[in-house]
Amino acid sequence: MPLKEISTLEQGVGELGRPASQRPASVQTPDMNPALLTTFLENALDGVYVSDSKGTLLYVNPKCEDITGYERDELLGRSFAELKILPEEGSSNAIELLQEHVEGRSTRSVRVQLTNKAGRSVSVRVATNIIKGVDGNVILGLLHDMTGHESADEALSEPEQRFKDMSERSLVGMYILQDGVFRYANAMLARILGYGPDEINGKPVRDVIHPEDWPLVEEAMHRRISGELGSLHYEFRTVRKDGEIRDTEVYSSRTVYGGRPAIIGTYLDVTERKKTENALREWEARWQFALEGAQDGVWDWDAVTDRVFFSTRWKAMLGYAEDEIGDTLDEWDRRVHPDDKIRVYEDLERHFRKETEFYQSEHRLLCKDGSYKWILDRGKVIEWTAEGNPRRVIGTHTDITERKRAEEEKRHNARLTAALEMAGAVCHELNQPLQVISGRIDLLHLDSTDDRIQASLAVMKEQVDRMGTITRELMGLRKYSNRDYLGNLKITDIHQPPEENRE
Structure with missing residues (x-):
């Protein structure tokens, strides 16, 4: 670019960085360092161009090439209108803007849709300024690529509305916490905590946490807000408005609310589930105690994944320590005596076909020392899949070697x-x-x-x-x-x- 054109750009570039209301219609440009300005223009993140009063392009930087898809040689000496970069609906805005600048009436910017060389639409914001050069006035323009930003800006309220609609219909509690206070709580969360919808918003979260569990919750909140943890799943006890203590499970993650860090999450009342789990654990403990006391080994087989729980007694019966036998069906299968295996699986299949109320088989199992023990194997399917296949089978092993x-x-x-x-x-x-x-x-x-x-x-x-x-x-x-x-x-x-x- 000629030195006289470079010198013309200096102050114009500076003025484009100021708000439009503070920019004069035209400026005089002092001398400057041409090499510095060239470096700035060639590496600018926005497209920079210079055109005459008729719109003929005199200079374009590399970013202009990226935005339009045209090489520099294809752009210089031609106008955007001539290249049909401006669609019909955008031409009037661009022409109007150009005319206003020529007449010194405006320095505003407009958003237009360009059509690049590949025919793809590109959303840009165009800002221009009049510069008095050596050979008359020229137009200095900036092209800021808005592709992706426009739709995000326009749709900003849509996900917020979708979130609100979804949360208000949700069967789980949903909330946003900031500064230790509920900034948002849906109707289900208010119901879980025993408050009215208007009572929970603005309430300190500490007021609804069991005192013994507050240190756990406080630490978890701090780790998420600080960014140490992106998301977290844990349980604690909640104190309702009426004083009732409920078991709670939360899934939460870090977010931004009102421009500042916050926590968004779901809030589940798992009290009944915990009661059921505790009752089941107690029942299983009694069942395990009874069976272990009877010197029987216990097995619990997930027939879908072929994972099996073998009790300590089951393993000891064959001479193994707790950590010497895994949790797959193969641990049992490969120890069945070859002469017994076909008969054993036939007994098992008969039970799976519901021809027998229980599975029962007497067969030999290989012990750690290489000997075989006779085992009375008894079991029952306690859970079936929707297709009618066994899902869970439990049973016992009894050593009947002496009886045999x-x-x-x-x-x-x-x-x-x-x-x-x-x-x-x-x-x-x-x-x-x-x-x-x-x-x-x-x-x-x-x-x-x-x-x-x-x-x-x-x-x-x-x-x-x-x-x-x-x-x-x-x-x-x-x-x-x-x-x-x-x-x-x-x-x-x-x-x-x-x-x-x-x-």
Whole structure:
């Protein structure tokens, strides 16, 4: 830009920074530092342009290029009207403003809509001033981009009205606090606190907080107002107008009200919920105590997320410490004996299909030491989803390893008893024939004098006597088992005679 045009801008730029009412219609410009002014113009955050009295652009800074979308070479020597930057509805304002400046009648600013090179509408505020230059008067103008600001300004009261409408219809208390005082409280909050709508506004918040909880509330308010915490959710006790103490839950965050920091939030009366929660905790504590006292493990399964609560006793039953087992269904599933798993899940599915009132299964679980314990697993669905699927299932684990061992021993002894009974019956049937054979051998021995026959009869006699000994031993063992039960049975060499038959 020529030095004479730069020098013309100095005072005009300064005058544009003053209120319009304080600006003269035209000013004389003293000499200045051209380099300093050029730096200022080229880095200005607003668009700066210079035009002659006909609107032909003589100078534009980079911000003008940004706002209009045109390069500097496309703008210089042409007017905004020629480039069709000004829409028809905005042209009259701009032309009128220009004419007023030429005639020295005004230094006001107007807001117009420009159309940039891309065809997009841009809201700007145009401020102009007449400068007497070396070659006559020129127009110095500023373009301030208002895009985004206009709609926010115009809609400023709309969200406020929406907030008020929403809060007055809300089923929760809503409030704005500033300087420790209720600046706004909706009808529900007034009802929660037992006040009329006109009584709560302007009331110090401390008046409705339980004295023991005030330090907590005061600290929370300070941390939000100071900006240390953006938002906060916590509980405290409220004192109603009639003196009744209620449990309260608030969600609050920092805001600006009347140009100063404030707190906006919601206020919930959770007294009944707290009573229900306390009653539930007491019931669960009694239930847990009863089950733990019975030496049963307890589990509580969220069937939607597969998260499971395993009691301390449940874990100890398998040899684990409290922190050695997690809270997923897999902790149980991977410990079920492979031979039992299919049957266990079949039992569970039958209950889920509501074919059984309770789930019950006896299966083996792997212990920490590598051994297996027999577990009686019992449970029941106590909550269902809307689709009819189990949501929550609770149950118990009972260690039945000793019972299973006793049952197996009983079955083993029963099998052994049956075998001995059969052996005794067989021996009884064999005993009489053996006696007959033994007698016949004795007679033959008396009748024969042949040495070979005598030798054969001796061998036969020996074998018959041996068979007789065996049958007597088995019959004696049968008597012993019937008398003393198999729990005290002691297996010995049956080739040795029972002690009661020994001489």
